[in-house]
Amino acid sequence: MAFTNPSAVQSSALAFGAMGAFVAHQTLFGLLEAVRDARNARAEAHAYHAWDSALGEARHSAAQMGNLAKAAVEAALDAQDEADALRAEVARLRRAVDQRDDVIRSLAA
Numbered sequence: 001m002a003f004t005n006p007s008a009v010q011s012s013a014l015a016f017g018a019m020g021a022f023v024a025h026q027t028l029f030g031l032l033e034a035v036r037d038a039r040n041a042r043a044e045a046h047a048y049h050a051w052d053s054a055l056g057e058a059r060h061s062a063a064q065m066g067n068l069a070k071a072a073v074e075a076a077l078d079a080q081d082e083a084d085a086l087r088a089e090v091a092r093l094r095r096a097v098d099q100r101d102d103v104i105r106s107l108a109a
Contacts, residue, residue, distance in 0.1 A: 051068075054068055
């Protein structure tokens, strides 16, 4: 019977288990990201198709093209408003994190 070091066997088993957990973690989150990307691609394709269809139907009508242009401008303005709101939220969160860090530093001193 070969001599085995129980400590080496145990550390090897732990290392193998850690590698397995890492691979499983990467695989799971890779799959989740792929699902999220596919969902976004479907939503973008649907939106593109809707605009393409609307433009096709309005091809011979200046009034309909004008309405589509207004809708596009409104959508762009709404997206800009949402982006501005997100920027403001990020700024608030950064201030909160800075305040938290200042409190942690003052308590640690």
